[in-house]
Amino acid sequence: MGGHSAGLAFDIVAMGEPMYEFNQRKGAGPRDWLGGFGGDASNTAIAAARLGARVAFVTGLGDDAFGTAFRELWTAEGVDHSAVKTDPAAHTGVYFVTHGPEGHAFSYLRAGSAASRIAPADVPHELIRGARVLHASAISQAISASACDAVFSAIETARAAGVTVSYDTNLRLRLWPLDRARAIIEATAALSDILLPGLDDARLLTGLEAPDAIADHYLAKGVKIVALTMGKDGALIATPERREIVAPIKVAAVDATGAGDAFDGGFLVEWLASGDAFSAGRFANVAAGLSTEGYGAVDPLPRRAAVEARLAR
Numbered sequence: 001m002g003g004h005s006a007g008l009a010f011d012i013v014a015m016g017e018p019m020y021e022f023n024q025r026k027g028a029g030p031r032d033w034l035g036g037f038g039g040d041a042s043n044t045a046i047a048a049a050r051l052g053a054r055v056a057f058v059t060g061l062g063d064d065a066f067g068t069a070f071r072e073l074w075t076a077e078g079v080d081h082s083a084v085k086t087d088p089a090a091h092t093g094v095y096f097v098t099h100g101p102e103g104h105a106f107s108y109l110r111a112g113s114a115a116s117r118i119a120p121a122d123v124p125h126e127l128i129r130g131a132r133v134l135h136a137s138a139i140s141q142a143i144s145a146s147a148c149d150a151v152f153s154a155i156e157t158a159r160a161a162g163v164t165v166s167y168d169t170n171l172r173l174r175l176w177p178l179d180r181a182r183a184i185i186e187a188t189a190a191l192s193d194i195l196l197p198g199l200d201d202a203r204l205l206t207g208l209e210a211p212d213a214i215a216d217h218y219l220a221k222g223v224k225i226v227a228l229t230m231g232k233d234g235a236l237i238a239t240p241e242r243r244e245i246v247a248p249i250k251v252a253a254v255d256a257t258g259a260g261d262a263f264d265g266g267f268l269v270e271w272l273a274s275g276d277a278f279s280a281g282r283f284a285n286v287a288a289g290l291s292t293e294g295y296g297a298v299d300p301l302p303r304r305a306a307v308e309a310r311l312a313r
């Protein structure tokens, strides 16, 4: 069972696929893999919990060592996993990260995973109704048709209950073809309050080049806040009234795996605390920068004190 008592309301309920991570550090030999944790929505959940939010996660895990490791991780991080299902007929997803001149690359062992077998019947509607934010990503949808249906069902519940819908457009073309991804992501963006796209993905999805045009595109769908991450160019935060570019912080980056997820977690935590999209953008930008200073998606996710110290500099 999860790290919180039943009945407690959560700031954030996140859903998606957790994946055990094997990370081959730069210069490491072919047998030298660092074990860790990944899966974009789980990374975001842990990032938010480390920064002070009350978070619950929704997914499926295999009845295997990786599934057990995830439950231990979430318990240690204070992420509630009482709504996570153990599926004895499927495995927990696994992925491998390698580092080359073009940056990091992923290989997946995830087809048929327990998370991909999640369906609308597994959605914990009461948990979602009691939360302040529901967070999901396009990866949460791309893993299977039933998981995609589950995300739509969760969003419908959130919207009906006035729960803020947060959505990361994380595009993985190995999981679905661009046309299908575009159709689903456009439809989901129109149901979202906070949209967290990356610039490269957004360019492919919208066919637009300029960050401002991309922000306009999504705001016109009714999105209230667009937080567009732009890598070395920082992030563009846009609301219907105002927009601001946040410059990236200087870091000794070794691995960008999970930086976007750290951004999402930081953004949601600070937005929940202040209601201000622009201070949320600055906070998230620091959380994302600091998350690149170590290997793995989860281990280097910063705690609140580290983000605040860096913001104060």
Ligand SMILES: O=C(O)C(=O)C[C@H](O)[C@H](O)CO
Binding pocket: 019, 037, 038, 039, 040, 041, 043, 095, 106, 139, 172, 257, 258, 259, 260, 261, 297
């Ligand atoms: O690529 C995916 O599907 C993952 O979720 C693995 C990584 O943890 C994630 O991409 C990092 O953002």
